[in-house]
Amino acid sequence: MTDTGVVLTDIRKSFGSLEVIHGIDLTIAEGSFVVFVGPSGCGKSTLLRMIAGLEEVSDGEIEIKGRNVTDLDPSDRGIAMVFQSYALYPHMSVRDNLAFGLKMAHTQPAEIEARVKAASAILKIDPLLERRPGQLSGGQRQRVAIGRAIVRKPDVFLFDEPLSNLDAELRVSMRIEIARLHRELGNTMIYVTHDQTEAMTLADVIVVLRDGRIEQTGSPREIYENPANMFVAGFIGSPR
Ligand code: ADP
Ligand code: MG
Secondary structure, eight states: OOOSSEEEEEEEEEETTEEEEEEEEEEEOTTOEEEEEOSTTSSHHHHHHHHHTSSOOSEEEEEETTEEOTTSOGGGTTEEEEOSSOOOOTTSOHHHHHHHHHHHTTOOHHHHHHHHHHHHHHHTOGGGTTSOGGGSOHHHHHHHHHHHHHTTOOSEEEEESTTTTSOHHHHHHHHHHHHHHHHHHOOEEEEEESOHHHHHHHOSEEEEEETTEEEEEEOHHHHHHSOSSHHHHHHHTOOO
16 A cells, blocks of 8 residues: 555456456556546546546556545545536536535535635636526636535546537636646646647646557656657657
8 A cells, every 4th residue: 555646556447348448557646637648439538437436447456545445435535526518507506516515415514615615716716606507608617617526625636528618718728727726736636638738738647548558658748758659659749
C-alpha cells in the first residue's frame, strides 16, 4: 500500500468475452493533473468509470489514497465525477442541484449551505443559484456540474470529456477555469479527452491510450519531444 493519489494494478475489463482493457498499471501522484488521451473507443471512459466504481473491474486492483477501493461503492471512494452530458435535474434550481447529493448523504443543512456558497464563489455562479438549468447557457451548466462535484469535497476529481458539448470559444475559457480550479483546490484530477490541445495544456502527466493499453506516459513536453512510437507522434502531433 502507498499513500499516493491513485494506483491501478493490472486492471482489466471484459464485456462478455471481449477484453477491452488489457492490464493497465499506473501510479498517479497525489495532487497531479493526469489526462487520459486517445482515439474514440480506446477505453478512456471505461477506465475512468472503473476508477469511479461505476463499472466493475474484471481483474486488478484500484487504490485511492492508500486504500483498496476495488470493491467499494462509488460513494465510498472519495471521488466525484463530472460528465460530458451535465446530467442536471431540470426541475430543480441551481442551488438545489448543488445541494442534492449532500442532502441524500444526510449532510447538515448549515454545512450544505456553506459548501454551496463556497463552490458557487469558486465557479462564479452565485448570481445563478435560483435559476433552473433550462435558463443557463452551456458553459454555465457545465460550471454547475463541476460545482456539484466540488461540494462533495472529493479526494479525486474525475472528468469525462466535460467540454466536448461546448463551442470552441467556450471550451478554451472553461479549460482555463479547470486549470485554475486545480491550482486552487490542489486535488488529484483525472481528465479524459480525445482533444490533444486540452491534454497538452491541462496535464502534468499525459497517459496515451490505444486499444485498451498504455502507449506512453509522460509530461506533455516529454511526449511531444520524445514520442515512444509513430502512433503517439501522430496522435499528439509532434514532428517525428
Ligand atoms: P472511449 O471512452 O475511449 O471512447 P470506451 O471506454 O467508451 O472508449 O470504450 C472502449 C471499448 O469498450 C469500445 O470498444 C466500446 O465499444 C467497448 N464498450 C464500452 N462500454 C461497453 C459496454 N457497456 N458493453 C460493451 N462494450 C462496451
Ligand atoms: Mg468515452
